[in-house]
Amino acid sequence: MKLAPIVKTFFCLFGAIGGGALGFKDSHVNVGGLDGHWECLGSVDVDPAANRDFARLVGTRATDMDLMDREQYVAYHGHEPPPGWREATPDDIRRAAGFRRPNAVFLSAPCKGFSGLLSQAKSLTAKYQALNRLTLRGVWLTLEAWADDPPELILFENVPRLATRGRALLDQISAMLRAYGYAVAETTHDCGELGGLAQSRKRFLLVARHIAKVPNLLYEPPRRPLRAVGDVLSKMPLPGDLTAGPMHRVPQLSWKTWVRLAFVEAGKDWRSLNRLAVEDGVLRDYLIVPAMHNGGLGVRRWEDSTGVVAGQSLPMNGTFSVADVRFQQRALWRDGQAYGVRRWEDSTGAIAGQQGPGQGSYSVADPRHTGPAKHSNEFRIVRWSGSAMAVTSAHGTGQALADPRPAWDGRHGHLHVAGFEDTSRTVTAGGKGVQGGHLSVADPRPTAQGRLFTKYPVAGWGGSSGTVIAGDDCGAYAVADPRTSMSPDRAAYLTGGHLGVVPWSSSCGAVSAAACHDNGRWSVADPRVCDLVQVAAMPAANDRLVAHILAEDNTWHRPFTTLELAALQSLFDPEDPIEAAAFQLDGTSDQAWRERIGNAVPRASARAIADEMLRTLMLADAGETFQLSAAPVWVRPVAAALMLAQGEEVCHG
Template identity: 65%
Template sequence: MLTPCEIRHFHLFAGLGGGARGFNRGAARVGNLVARFRCIGGIDNDAAAMRDFKALAGVPGTVLDMFDREQFTAFHGHEPGPDWREATPQDIQRAAGGERPHIVFLSAPCKGFSGLLSETKSKTAKYQALNRLTLRGVWLMLEAWADDPPELVLFENVPRLATRGRALLDRITAMLRSYGYATAETTHDCGELGGLAQSRKRFLLVARHIAKVPPLLYEPARRPLRAVGDVLGRMLLPGDLRAGPMHRVPALQWKTWIRLAFVEAGSDWRSLNRLAVADGVLRDYLVVPTMFRGGLGVRGWDETAGAVAGESLPLNGAFSVADPRAADAAAQYQQYGVRRWADTSGAVTGQSAAGGGAHSVADPRCPGVLHNNAFRVVRYADHAQAVTGGTGAVGGCVADPRRDGPTFGKYAVTPWAEPAGTVISGSTTGQGAFAVADPRSGMAADRGAYLTGGHYGVVRMDEPSGAVSAAACHDNGRWSVADPRMPAATDNLVAVIAAEDGTWHRPFTTLELAALQSLVDPEEQLELDGLSDQAWRERIGNAVPSDAAQAIASEMGRTLLLAWSGQTFSLSAAPVWVRPVAVGLSVAQGAAA
């Protein structure tokens, strides 16, 4: 008989619950012992994230500010209000529902250690207070269960913590060891642990309580990174309302769409440097149908400028300059980078915007772009294309001149004065007595009302339109307009521009970022709290990928089952946690029910 063993996990700095969701899905078995993972709670200071936590983790989260008073003042720049109080170890216990966890997972705020933050700014009082919050969170957790410590503690953060936060990390390690833990540090790619379509390098510190868990903890198996198209290809096209509001295409500035279209797939903004510019304009392309003289022109550094007028703008003349004193291009972090459909994405962060990195994809599913030979009709005198198992509308038609009678040609129309073809049971599908040229249509050429109805009519921008009727449509009246308002460079809009490679270079949607983080299956919808894409993206980018957390939880569960079954040694092909991959540890013993 299989014996279920409950493994309780708790999450500090839990965010929206990506890690908790993954831990709930952990699976482990040693002999007849089978792990059953259960989340007992989580803590974060973001109320919206805690509402998402309940949806993803299945249990309520607790909104709690874990700053001490000094840290609060340094971070916010003012004293806390009269209702604020410092968190205590008892608050941590209450957040766990009075239960004791076997595993505690911490993913502390990482902005102070991130490489996206300058060294100077990271040393300000605000970010130093945020960094110290990490240490305080660990202390609160250890004190909350000091009489019965959690068996395993996992601390996750950005890789730069090991260097920029070395002093703080040493204090955390010393604190854990004083409570009886053995610790190990490493940097892993969460994409490899979870088999994701993104590469996400993270720092992991693992602590094992020596007295309670004698067996060693081994590293989860690594899996190859997947192509981003493996995930996105299973989703509806961006903008499809059936996928919900999180799958809408972000509205970008017009100039950003143009830049994305010129970026080579797999590259970034540096592709724009390869565009040929002659006399201040793009030599090989027209950016818009009509331009003023020299529009978007760029003057050479050693050239004379044109006359400066009251409307000296980049769009209406050569009013820009090729300044050779540009900052180091390598420091721009791949702005406007476009991933190939078969490539792995970069790490999803809270700032995953098209202008901030390689956060766009060359989507081969460009709306309105057909595959080669689609609906191709071969001339009767030409040779056919290769016959394939999928030959249908793709290169599978012929212009047959042998139209001999209404019963032969598909969709044949019989003249009014001729006999019909044979009436067959399928006469409604384009064969047999299918159609007739009925002269009683009333569509005579002298039909004045039709001729003057304005079908497909286009109204000038400075003219009034006709009366709007319930049936107003572009093909039954003057229901189109000659709109002269081409988008300005800074206008926000959603555009589909087929790039040179025939794909749609576009930003990832918020739902796609969540799918790359394995927070939602590609075929499913996800509804996070609120209505702000920016807030959604920040919480998604801060989340721990669920599939990576599941792999870690499964390995931890196996170690706990070994400890609870009395085994203090297990034969493994791999060293402990920080070194290469472990193979399956144990074979089921005895008969399984």
């Protein structure tokens, strides 16, 4: 007789698109012959698009809810909330969970204010301090929602810098959890090592275990070696493959960015470009030329098979022409001379009932040019030295002359420019413009004399400015300032990995919400050949396109596609073509997709954590308070935890 599986429930605060929830749902553990798995009760997030993604991917309803209080809302948004807005309450959290109590709660609050990508000065502003306080408010809402029957385990995930920038908030969170009967541990881990990913993603994790309900230990998941980027991407279709959907399209970058990426050595970033020799604005030692595609303008034999029919099958980009042995004359083209032109000295064919130029040889090469006599003056131009044709009553024929004289004579002086030392002509009533007479002058005086009226000049750093006048749209109000606001060492920029290219055999960095080719190592040296349409001429520097440039290492240095970033986050299995083709996020914006993917918890890492939590809960249900394991303990050892609990009971008594 097979025993029914043990089902534990979990709930997500700040659940985003459900990366963590997917990991929990993937978790299956066998303890003492009993199978266990997780059931999701729901999620809460302020982003409606992320909630729609959660519902589609996880299969559980996600609730649109702003967890800020009014003070936080005003500080973050800079204005009062709209009509109908109200602060979330613990009852709202219970309602979002279907009024069921979860065994575990997973929180991943917004981390922008704690991230190292944000400057220290900006993180201290009222806006980001309000965002940071969501961590404290989220934990408080969770504890109050189920204060009478607390969840057994609470996980709080964020960036590692939370332990320093958010120390005060973290101390309050830990104190609050202990007050509700939890043992708390603060740890840092690499999601890539927990989930065996192809990225290194350092994260902070606070684990809280309710001492009375879970007396046994909670151990850390085992660590695995990082994988290579190529291990994941090689399982997917080539970028740009239409079968993989719009999220797998290659970003259109400017031509100059493609060239820069091509010359960045794999494993390095933009500083690799410093080794290139540039003279007169061009590379001295390299030349980029268009590549001829295999089979360009190719013609297939009638008895041969064709190649793969691509999305843009044109004669110029492949063998998409055929030597057709069939020839069937159309009934209207019996003589095979449609649009035929007869020579002047030849005879024509039979005059048929249909005599259009497209239906036979019904045109003639006429050597005569003047045409019939009665129209011999049509649009005719008479030479200055010749005689005119007969003057007829027709006003539109034969009345044109090739006049060698200047078009503007001195009598009227149209568009005339007078010398500075000459006298001007008579000012007439019709002189309303430079075309009406001698109304222009060749002024030899320098323009500096009109300096007060010079529009938009830029003063040199070593020169003096013009007079400061009341007019705000003219004068020397700009300066060529040689100073820059950047520090000389540019330390923050030098360590950002801008335009970095990751080798195919290496792992990438953490997939962030702002992942783009020019703000980190978000390009890869792809050794696979991808047939992309190329133009014969070199594009302009700022032309946006998809280019395929073979770099020095004979690979294509290209940015990750949005779908590849999702695969690196283990949000779907790239080896399953059906699952990969079905993965699609809400909307059509690559920028919004990438932000939500970067905010997600890696699915495989969440599963590793969920496995250990599920095993601990199942052992607690079975009364097993001891487990032999070589893995580090995540929270306080059981003996010390019990002592702490007893001490707390004495204090409260």
